[in-house]
Amino acid sequence: MYSADINKIIPFSSVDGPGNRTAIFLQGCNFNCKYCHNPETRNLCINCMDCVPVCPAAALSDKDGKVIFAAEKCIACDNCIKVCKHGATPRIVRMTSKETFEKICENVPFIRGVTFSGGECTLYPDFMREVFVLCKQIGLGTMIDSNGSIDFKNFSDLLEVCDGVMLDIKAYDYNEHIKVTDVGNDIVLKNAKYLAGMGKLFEVRTVVVPELFDFRKTVDNVSKELAPFLKISNIRYKIISYRKNGVRKEYRDYKSPTNEEMNEAREIAIKNGFSDIVLI
Template sequence: MFCADINKIIPFSSVDGPGNRAAIFLQGCNFNCRYCHNPETRNHCINCMDCVPGCPTNALKNNNGKVEFYPEKCIGCDNCINICKYGATPRIVRLTSRETFEKICENLPFIRGVTFSGGECMLYPDFMREVFSLCKEKNLGTLIDSNGSVDFKKHLGLLEVTDGVMLDIKAYDFDEHIKVTDKGNDIVLKNALFLAERGKLFEIRTVIVPELFDFRKTVDDISRILSPYLERSNIRYKLISYRENGVRKEYRNYRMPNEKELNEAKDIAVKNGFNDIVLI
């Protein structure tokens, strides 16, 4: 049975897929997105101990050189996250797939599905496959929210128990993608086509940051290459306005797109055949 580092579980989410869902955020990410709104999910704790004295409820303790987290004492003040200089959090719980499924079942029958997010949840493919297999026994929907950096072709067993993938398209141009994330996007675009061909691409997402990359080109290019697959299955395009909430201080100098720019992006996607478009 596989385990994963759980950053948090939102028992009832209405923004991580259709209906009321459990959203599970896994720790660790292989991208370094400039506008990341939960940067504490990127790295793992290095046990530097900086956060321990700052916890007002003693939910963190030094246990032989390792930070130990006591979730029953945590009040969610985020002091530890704000103190951390390494893009991490000590508030991690390591669970097996069965333990995670039992957490999900605490909220039955009030949810209709489960979504894995992160960080980058595809860093834990076998763990997700086991959890989703258990979810299918309860007729729960299953979605993955991914940055597309892990080759889905190598995880067909996971896809068999996954209803769909919500795929982030940070930027279409290779160099711009590096500017946004520090990584290239060859595998991201290959995954987009592979998932669309298999009818598993539930949604694509682009965060609109006008000063960071050419969002018009990204929306145009990705909607054009995916448009032939729209007859096979619907693909939602979610266009998300950059906001500084949660973003690291050094990257809060970008401006939000205005309404005209968001509608421009929407019109480009419509021109290329998309009709299920959400502006946020």
């Protein structure tokens, strides 16, 4: 049985896939997105102890050089996240696939499915597969929210029990993608076509940050390349406005796109054949 580091579980979410769902955020990410709005999901706690004295509820303690988290005392003030310099949180919980499934079952029958997010949830493919197998046994839908950094062709057993993938395409141009994430995007674009060809690409997402990359070029190329696959299955294009909420201090100076720029992005996707477009 596999286990994973879980940042948080949102029992009921209406923005992480179709219908009301339980969204599970796994800890750790292999991208360094400049506009990341939940940077505390990027790394594991290194037990530096900076968070312990700032917790007003005494939910954190030092035991033999390790931060201990008492969930029952936590008041969710996020002081620990705010003080952390390492892109982590002391509130991570290691859970097995069975324990995670039991937590999901607490929300049945009020949910339609489960979505794994992050961080980057595909860093735990075997764990997700085990949870999805259990979810399928009770009729729950299964979705993955991913940055596309693993080769999905190598994880057919995971895709067999996954209804669809919501794929972030940070930038279409290779060098711009490095500028945004510190990582290239060859595998991301390869995954987009592969998943679309299987009818498993539920949604693509692009966060519009006009000062950081050419969003027009990204939306244009992504929608052009994926348009031929729309005859296999519908693909939603979610175009998201950059907002500074939750972003690391050093990256908060980017300007949000104007309404005109967001509408322009939508019109580009429409021109290339997309009809299911959501602006956020």
